[in-house]
Every structure is written in C-alpha cells, then in structure tokens.
Amino acid sequence: MSTDFYTSSILPYAGIIIKICRGYTNSQEDFEDYYQEVCLQIWRSHQNFKEDSEWSTWVYRISLNVCLTLLKKNKTKGQHFVSDALPDELIEDSQAFVDEELNELYAAIRRLSELDRGLILLYLGEKSYQEIAEIIGTNANNIGVRITRIKERLKKILINR
Numbered sequence: 001m002s003t004d005f006y007t008s009s010i011l012p013y014a015g016i017i018i019k020i021c022r023g024y025t026n027s028q029e030d031f032e033d034y035y036q037e038v039c040l041q042i043w044r045s046h047q048n049f050k051e052d053s054e055w056s057t058w059v060y061r062i063s064l065n066v067c068l069t070l071l072k073k074n075k076t077k078g079q080h081f082v083s084d085a086l087p088d089e090l091i092e093d094s095q096a097f098v099d100e101e102l103n104e105l106y107a108a109i110r111r112l113s114e115l116d117r118g119l120i121l122l123y124l125g126e127k128s129y130q131e132i133a134e135i136i137g138t139n140a141n142n143i144g145v146r147i148t149r150i151k152e153r154l155k156k157i158l159i160n161r
Contacts, residue, residue: 009046010039013059016125020063023109023121024071038066053134060127061135064118071114108157112150119143120150 010017021034042062049058109117115136122132129147133140 005043005046006039009055010042010059013056016056016059017063019121019125020060020067020118022106023117024067024114026110034067034070037070038063041066053131057127057131057135060122060125064122064135068114068118104158104161105154108154108161111157112153116146116150116153119146120154123147123150 017035017038021031021038025031025034042059045062049055109120112120118136119132122135127135129143130140132143132147136143
C-alpha cells in the first residue's frame with residue numbers, strides 16, 4: 001500500500017474505521033488487527049469503487065464486511081492475526097480503550113447482535129437512514145424502526161449493568 005493512498009484515502013476516514021473495529025473487538029490487540037485488515041481490504045478493493053456513493057460509504061461498507069468476516073472466522077477457528085502497532089497518526093485515537101464511559105457504551109454495543117452493532121455504529125457515525133440502508137443492503141423504511149429498538153435495548157443494557 002502506498003503512503004500516498006494511505007494518507008489520502010484511508011487516514012481521513014480513520015475515525016470511521018476505528019468506530020467500526022471498536023464495536024467488534026474486545027481488546028486493543030484485536031482492535032489493531034481488525035484495523036489493519038480493514039485498511040488492507042480498502043487498498044485491495046479501491047479499484048472496484050464505482051463512485052455510485054461517497055467514499056466514506058465505501059469505507060463503512062468495507063469496514064463492516066471485514067469486521068463481520070473476521071468475527072465469524074475467529075469464532076469458528078479461534079484464529080488471531082499477528083499485529084504490528086498502529087501508525088503514529090492513530091495512536092491518540094487508539095487510546096479510546098482508556099475512556100471508561102466510552103468503554104461501557106462499546107461493551108453494551110458488543111452485547112447486541114452482529115447486524116444491530118453495525119446499524120447502531122452507522123447511526124452513531126451520523127449516517128442517514130438511506131445511507132445506512134445502502135451500506136447494509138436493505139430498505140431504508142425499516143432502518144428507523146430498527147434503530148429505535150436498538151437504542152431501547154442499549155438503554156436497558158446500560159441501566160442494568
């Protein structure tokens with residue numbers, strides 16, 4: 001992966017990747033592994049981007065797909081990736097595991113189903129219902145209902161912790 005591609009096409013969207021990876025991992029090590037795999041897949045597939053949507057939507061879609069794939073792979077095979085440290089530009093963002101309130105929110109999110117995690121992470125990323133539907137590959141009409149139900153479940157989880 002070239003430094004130019006990383007700097008122009010991945011680094012500006014690191015926040016998106018971090019949010020999604022954080023929602024599907026329980027440790028800093030797993031987070032770093034997922035982050036690196038997402039970046040690699042964005043680089044590998046960037047030529048398939050047809051500009052039918054925003055680049056950020058593409059990044060969300062790849063991030064979700066990679067995280068779901070790794071989650072299933074790790075569940076069935078118990079495999080872990082070898083991880084190098086995150087790039088220096090992301091060290092500050094990667095320290096998110098230190099914030100207790102944020103940790104509690106992510107712990108609650110991880111108790112949701114895999115699809116519901118993706119939906120709420122996209123919602124928290126301020127994506128519109130239409131954009132969420134496009135990323136997930138579903139109808140925008142039911143996204144609002146699902147988000148409302150997910151928020152109610154999260155409230156219950158956080159209250160009963």
